[in-house]
Amino acid sequence: MKRIALFASGSGSNAEKICAHIAKNPEMEITLVLTNNPEAGVIKRARKFGIPTIVFDKKSFYETQKIQQILKNEAIDFVVLAGFMMLIPESLVKQFPKRMVNIHPALLPKYGGKGMYGHFVHEAVKAAAEKESGITIHYVNEQYDEGDIVFQAKCSLSEKDDAIGIAQKVLELEHQHYPVVLQELVSQLPD
Numbered sequence: 001m002k003r004i005a006l007f008a009s010g011s012g013s014n015a016e017k018i019c020a021h022i023a024k025n026p027e028m029e030i031t032l033v034l035t036n037n038p039e040a041g042v043i044k045r046a047r048k049f050g051i052p053t054i055v056f057d058k059k060s061f062y063e064t065q066k067i068q069q070i071l072k073n074e075a076i077d078f079v080v081l082a083g084f085m086m087l088i089p090e091s092l093v094k095q096f097p098k099r100m101v102n103i104h105p106a107l108l109p110k111y112g113g114k115g116m117y118g119h120f121v122h123e124a125v126k127a128a129a130e131k132e133s134g135i136t137i138h139y140v141n142e143q144y145d146e147g148d149i150v151f152q153a154k155c156s157l158s159e160k161d162d163a164i165g166i167a168q169k170v171l172e173l174e175h176q177h178y179p180v181v182l183q184e185l186v187s188q189l190p191d
Contacts, residue, residue: 002028002186005076007084008035012042014082014103014174019049021179028186031074036061036086061086068095078186081140082178085117090142098148100140101185103178105170107152108136112145122163122170132156133166135173137181151181 004022008015012033019030033046033053046053060066068091071079081088081102093100104112106121116124125133134154139147153176155169 001026002077002189003031003075004028004078004080004182004186005032005034005071005074006030006042006046006080006082008033008040008042008082009037009085010040010042010083012040012045012083013171014178015042016045016048017175018080018082018179018182019046019051021183023049025183028183031076032070034067034070036084042083058086062089065091068092071095077189078182079140080182087114087144088140088142093140093142096140098139099189101137101150101182102140102145102147103174104136104138104145105133105167105174106136107132107134107154108138108145108149112136114144116145119163119167122166125157125166126161126163129159130157133170135170135177137178150185151177153177 006015022028022030030051033042033051035042035055038055043053056067079096079100111121111124132154134152136149137151138149141147153173155173
């Protein structure tokens with residue numbers, strides 16, 4: 001069985017969709033949810049699935065090997081970022097080469113990088129009068145949103161779409177595709 005760790009900082013709607021999807025697959029499991037936010041909604045969502053949660057602080061994430069050791073002790077095969085807002089330390093990236101993915105709420109390489117998350121992305125897309133937006137699932141490297149692209153999906157935009165409307169369209173794509181792409185990637189891992 002492939003063991004997956006999920007990192008999230010916020011409400012956890014993507015995490016919940018992933019947990020529900022993976023729960024139907026006997027070949028893989030979400031073993032652990034990790035968050036840097038003790039108030040994150042993802043904690044409550046993980047509890048619904050009986051998944052243990054670890055809350056950590058910035059210092060332990062960047063100045064120790066605590067998280068890397070937890071993942072090693074749990075025999076984690078794959079790491080998923082679902083609304084996780086911290087840059088991943090190089091040592092953690094190296095621990096999971098091509099075995100750590102993130103989702104970005106735009107069509108990278110546009111609207112990516114430091115500070116481009118959530119409503120900031122959708123407001124930038126609206127300000128540029130883009131005719132489409134979408135999602136990008138990518139491998140994680142040491143930079144924000146610069147890892148190799150695994151998958152993209154698009155949605156059409158109209159002049160009537162404001163940033164909130166764009167966000168809703170993009171979130172639908174996230175919920176539809178992220179769990180499926182993740183399952184596909186994990187199923188391709190060697191035994």
